[in-house]
Amino acid sequence: MIYVLSRAAGPTVRPFVALEIRRAVRNRRFLVFTVGFPLVLYLLYTTAGVATAGSADHDPIVGGMHFSAYFMVSMASFAAMSAAFTVGGIRLSMERASGWVRQLRVTPLPAAVYVVGKVLVALAIMLPALVLVAVAAVVANDVSLPLQTWIRLLVSIWLGSLPLVALAILLGYLFDVEAAQAAQMLLLFGLSIFGGLFVPVQSLPDALATIARMTPTYQLADLGWRAIVGQTPDLGGVCLLAAYTAVFGVLVAWRYRADERGR
Amino acid sequence: MTNQPSNTLSLEPIPTPAAETTRATDVAPAPWATKPTMAVSFTGVTKRYGAVTALSDLELQLGAGSTVALLGPNGAGKSTAIGLMLGLLHPDAGTVTVLGQSPASAVSAGRVGGMLQESGLPVGVTVAELVDFVRSLYPHPLSRADVLAQAGLADLAARQVERLSGGETQRVRFALAVAGDPDLVFLDEPTVAMDVETRQAFWRDIRGFAAAGRTVLFATHYLEEADQVADRIVVLDHGRTVADGTPSALKAMAAGRVVRFTLPSADSAAQRAALRALPGVTEVAIHGDDVTLRSADADATVRAAFAADLPLRDLEVTGLDLEAAFLALTSNSGSSASSHADHEEIR
Numbered sequence: 190m191i192y193v194l195s196r197a198a199g200p201t202v203r204p205f206v207a208l209e210i211r212r213a214v215r216n217r218r219f220l221v222f223t224v225g226f227p228l229v230l231y232l233l234y235t236t237a238g239v240a241t242a243g244s245a246d247h248d249p250i251v252g253g254m255h256f257s258a259y260f261m262v263s264m265a266s267f268a269a270m271s272a273a274f275t276v277g278g279i280r281l282s283m284e285r286a287s288g289w290v291r292q293l294r295v296t297p298l299p300a301a302v303y304v305v306g307k308v309l310v311a312l313a314i315m316l317p318a319l320v321l322v323a324v325a326a327v328v329a330n331d332v333s334l335p336l337q338t339w340i341r342l343l344v345s346i347w348l349g350s351l352p353l354v355a356l357a358i359l360l361g362y363l364f365d366v367e368a369a370q371a372a373q374m375l376l377l378f379g380l381s382i383f384g385g386l387f388v389p390v391q392s393l394p395d396a397l398a399t400i401a402r403m404t405p406t407y408q409l410a411d412l413g414w415r416a417i418v419g420q421t422p423d424l425g426g427v428c429l430l431a432a433y434t435a436v437f438g439v440l441v442a443w444r445y446r447a448d449e450r451g452r
Numbered sequence: 453m454t455n456q457p458s459n460t461l462s463l464e465p466i467p468t469p470a471a472e473t474t475r476a477t478d479v480a481p482a483p484w485a486t487k488p489t490m491a492v493s494f495t496g497v498t499k500r501y502g503a504v505t506a507l508s509d510l511e512l513q514l515g516a517g518s519t520v521a522l523l524g525p526n527g528a529g530k531s532t533a534i535g536l537m538l539g540l541l542h543p544d545a546g547t548v549t550v551l552g553q554s555p556a557s558a559v560s561a562g563r564v565g566g567m568l569q570e571s572g573l574p575v576g577v578t579v580a581e582l583v584d585f586v587r588s589l590y591p592h593p594l595s596r597a598d599v600l601a602q603a604g605l606a607d608l609a610a611r612q613v614e615r616l617s618g619g620e621t622q623r624v625r626f627a628l629a630v631a632g633d634p635d636l637v638f639l640d641e642p643t644v645a646m647d648v649e650t651r652q653a654f655w656r657d658i659r660g661f662a663a664a665g666r667t668v669l670f671a672t673h674y675l676e677e678a679d680q681v682a683d684r685i686v687v688l689d690h691g692r693t694v695a696d697g698t699p700s701a702l703k704a705m706a707a708g709r710v711v712r713f714t715l716p717s718a719d720s721a722a723q724r725a726a727l728r729a730l731p732g733v734t735e736v737a738i739h740g741d742d743v744t745l746r747s748a749d750a751d752a753t754v755r756a757a758f759a760a761d762l763p764l765r766d767l768e769v770t771g772l773d774l775e776a777a778f779l780a781l782t783s784n785s786g787s788s789a790s791s792h793a794d795h796e797e798i799r
Contacts, residue, residue: 292572295568298589
């Protein structure tokens with residue numbers, strides 16, 4: 190997918206993506222929230238018994254799979270969302286406010302590459318965080334999956350995170366830096382909690398579980414959970430993800446055009 | 453006005469004693485007007501922001517290879533003009549072409565570089581990385597070493613951009629504007645945030661860059677910069693060209709010399725009338741006993757003042773610097789500009 194998107198965006202996308210990856214990876218927020226936080230939370234929940242305290246079973250079955258696999262998908266989804274916000278959100282808002290986006294527009298970089306490039310960067314930088322969570326699952330909890338399941342898992346999380354990437358980019362276009370900062374934290378943890386990434390939907394009250402199923406975060410993780418148990422993706426969920434992507438994408442395009450016209 | 457020939461030098465004919473910058477039909481066209489390729493051409497360009505008209509029916513032709521200053525007070529329309537030339541803005545009326553094509557296609561062809569006002573740099577990269585990135589966007593960039601040398605950044609290549617001083621940041625922004633080796637560079641108030649020394653070094657770099665036959669257009673309200681660096685100055689005020697010519701022509705256009713002296717009880721109606729009646733005097737300014745006259749013929753003015761037996765002291769006669777010329781030009785716009793004597797005050 191990265192290949193297809195980068196071909197479509199033309200020859201300048203590669204240097205842009207390379208620069209942006211370098212910048213994102215040096216961002217402390219990236220190390221803390223995208224790489225560190227999901228890994229630590231995963232290990233705490235699945236090996237230190239935080240989630241299963243008081244229960245005899247250290248790795249209970251949740252949603253048809255062991256909790257160690259289930260929560261790996263939860264944390265991978267969190268890492269994916271966090272990577273999206275590292276690239277969009279506050280940082281994009283800062284780049285617009287500082288005039289860097291305008292400066293790029295007086296170079297031959299096609300304006301659309303800025304947006305398409307951001308998507309690619311988000312997909313690229315989430316990879317190490319996903320791999321780390323997966324390695325932790327394999328090493329610490331003996332999670333074992335066939336190769337094609339691992340591949341389907343990665344593709345599911347990549348595709349399923351597109352609405353979150355679009356949302357993060359939209360945030361950067363909608364808000365000034367301070368508002369983006371607040372909105373980003375609110376969305377990152379709000380969508381995780383209400384999307385059932387921290388507490389499995391199965392153990393939520395019905396009302397909350399219904400809300401959870403409306404979130405892009407739950408639907409993203411659901412793609413992964415279904416990959417693990419070998420179910421086909423839920424059509425309704427896929428449609429919801431596509432709808433979110435479309436709505437956020439259209440809003441981004443609208444704000445982006447407003448920028449193009451010169452405020 | 454829009455029907456004037458394309459090599460018209462100034463939008464507003466400015467009648468002055470000096471004919472150097474009058475209509476093109478009156479004098480031989482200046483070199484920049486005869487070159488076949490226009491670097492920049494504005495034809496009847498109007499740009500509005502809501503009720504505010506930023507540029508009004510602007511005509512401007514800039515030939516290739518020149519260094520042009522766009523001079524004017526804040527709000528004159530300088531940044532708007534540059535935004536239009538870079539394709540960041542679109543005119544409400546008229547057309548802008550850059551190197552014979554639309555600004556947007558000149559930009560995407562990599563033939564144009566720009567240094568915008570207050571454009572920040574992204575955090576998390578070194579100077580060299582940023583320069584290399586911008587170089588990679590252009591078809592025929594300068595080498596990294598050349599770019600860093602041009603902008604005086606050789607020692608700062610490995611520095612993170614967020615650790616740079618204000619002046620150094622400006623240099624990086626200049627480096628990014630020239631990294632692609634463009635034919636035409638736009639600089640919008642490039643020396644803001646630079647101290648005097650840095651500023652001088654910066655203009656040395658710009659001259660070096662322009663010397664290779666490139667076209668440089670910069671906006672400034674530092675008059676001495678325009679005077680020292682540009683070979684042509686376009687003065688904008690309220691979205692119109694109020695003057696256009698070489699620095700010396702502009703100075704000549706604002707005419708004459710300044711005669712200063714002290715005259716006891718100068719500030720009376722009778723003295724004022726007497727001073728105004730002196731030959732050559734175009735403007736009179738009186739502050740207490742200090743008198744400042746602008747004169748088209750300082751010799752005659754001084755001779756007549758002594759002949760009239762005015763008890764003047766501390767006589768001083770100086771040429772106009774560009775600042776004074778500039779103030780005269782921009783303070784005049786709006787009035788017909790035909791008579792400087794309409795103005796009581798020089799400053």
